[in-house]
Amino acid sequence: MTVRTLTLDGEPVSAREDETILDLCREHGVPLPTLCHLEGLSAVGACRLCLVEVKGSPRLQPACTLRAEEGMEITTSSDRLRRYRRQLVELLLAERSHVCAVCVANGRCELQEVAAAVGVDHVRYPYRHPVTALDASHPRFVLDQGRCILCTRCVRVCDEIEGAHTWDVAGRGAGARVVSDLASPWGRSDSCTACGKCVQVCPTGALFEQLQPAGGGVKRREFLTFRTRAREQGPWGR
Amino acid sequence: MSQRLVIDPVTRIEGHARITIQLGDDGEVADARFHVTEFRGFERFCEGRSFRELPAITSRICGICPVSHELASARACDALLAVDVPDAAKALRKLVNLAQLVQSHALSFFHLSSPDWILGYDSDPARRNVLGLAEARPELARQGIRLRQWGQQVIEAVAGRRVHPGWAVPGGVARPLSAAARERILAGLPEALATARQTLGWFAGTAADHQEEARVFGNFPSLFMAMVGPEGELEHTDGKLRFVDERGAVLADQVEPRDHRAWIGEAVEPWSYLKFPYYLKHGYPGGLYRVGPLARLNCCARAGTPLADEALAGFRQLGRGAVLSSFHAHHARLVEILYAVERIEQLLADPGILSDEVCAVALRSRRRAVGACEAPRGTLFHDYEVDRDGLVERVDLLIATGQNNLAMNRTVAQIARHYLSGQRLEEGLLNRVEAGIRAFDPCLSCSTHAAGKMAMVVELLGGQGELLDAATR
């Protein structure tokens, strides 16, 4: 395995060839907000919160999908990045209907945490409050599209780990929605095994358990850790 | 030409209100109306949500009595699940409801109303509040503040968070009570009990000074409704309904809250967004009934705890048959505080209250359900209909202040008749109208949940009855 050397906010660091910039940031304690990324799932670069500056490239790039390359000069924090991150989170909040006071995730919500971390104290965009129905047809779980940020963690965990591929994203732009099977009610889905992994990985209150609607939304993600460990330590390989 | 005088706003009640006093052609008070102007549309907000979220959502209706809404809602949800709530959960819900009663009554009595008596109705309004009280009667103010704090601490010890606990859930409660929390509650209990006894003794002793208010502040015959236990004892959480008349005779007993629509009609008046509930059999407005502390003490056969039973006997001396003056609601609150403290001690003495079986888990099995409890201000009903997935189709809330609205109108008219001279709103009258309404401890933010549209007219009428100004929103 070749080792690459590059700089992270001016500090020289070294990386294995399979490491991403986000991996490096975590390794070196460089704070970087993320939402769609979750250790144990594939990276998709959907939320754009982890954008970094790469010297010589006019485009900002998501650290979660960016492989470390020899000689890269990465900046994780600048006025421009801070401005963008804050705007992104504000847009996420304005896009649907987030009423934290009555949300199952209140106090444990990754969107809230990230909003606090990037300094969102108010939202400068008008709230869109789209009309979104609750899908409570599943006997154990509920989907509230009003709190979905389209991170696709649910889609990935269901496909990559459970192997059911119940979830997908349908529609485009502001009309995009996660859907189960071919946009049929979740409770009538043939593919769903009711394992609940999607609920456990959802960063917000969009997916929750019927029995935990009132602030009790504790996420259980041990299964992801087992998988990552097993991979790292060999027995599963890739 | 008839004339109208408008008093606006009533201070020191939660939310906002507008009052119209209607003079007849003879210049005498013909009628009075207490308009509620704040509108929060919570019923609409609940539609389309999962019923399991309703205890948490509806507990946001009112910042003053979140616990009551949460409990009424959780009880309606229990009924949707058709489960037996475990005993420990029932006891814990009672405990929290009683603690809520203590803190809310303490707020009403000490903070909001006692300045009127201690400092005088006509004292400087800037001082006629809890700060003025703290100067004039530091010990009383301190006791009141500490009693209220204890009530809040009990809620916190059991339910976790003081405001908006999110703790009562369909089928039970979210967490068992820890032994440490029980000890914390018990540690403060003797002081709470002492304050309750002492304040009751003091206030009962001042009855002679309050004869005029007792005569004028909402003193008229009416029916009363409250929840009672199986033997007619006081019960704030888990009981059935009883109606009594002005003589104290029982008109209906052990009425299931889910059948309340068969007993209570709701009249609509063009001038208000509140609906006007009445005892159906007696028609509108003859079926006027009151709810709240006065009604609970008039309805119950006994309190059910030793000291409160004694206090209840003393309270009953204030009337023949039922106690009719709403001014005596203040006294009733003190009796209820005493009851609540004693009952909390009883509930905590049962080792079963520490059981960790606190929630029955089930799928939705009914489509319609009603939950009720006694909120500090009176009986509260949550009436839900859900679809097959448990999504809310209809939410109807019947709230204490709404049920007392007719009685409040009558109280204002009675006070105006007594204190109004000529066509001017003198300070003295205004102060007494406010005090009369405060006897009901109305909580206005949640009593205006009803109508579908919002159109508010604010009127300013001159001494000649001519309209000087009007604002519509």
Ligand code: SF4
């Ligand atoms: S998902 Fe998070 S941000 Fe959205 S309402 Fe819930 S707690 Fe608030």
Ligand code: SF4
């Ligand atoms: S439902 Fe949750 S996990 Fe799925 S895309 Fe939306 S926010 Fe992400």
Ligand code: FES
């Ligand atoms: S975490 Fe990198 S784009 Fe979402």
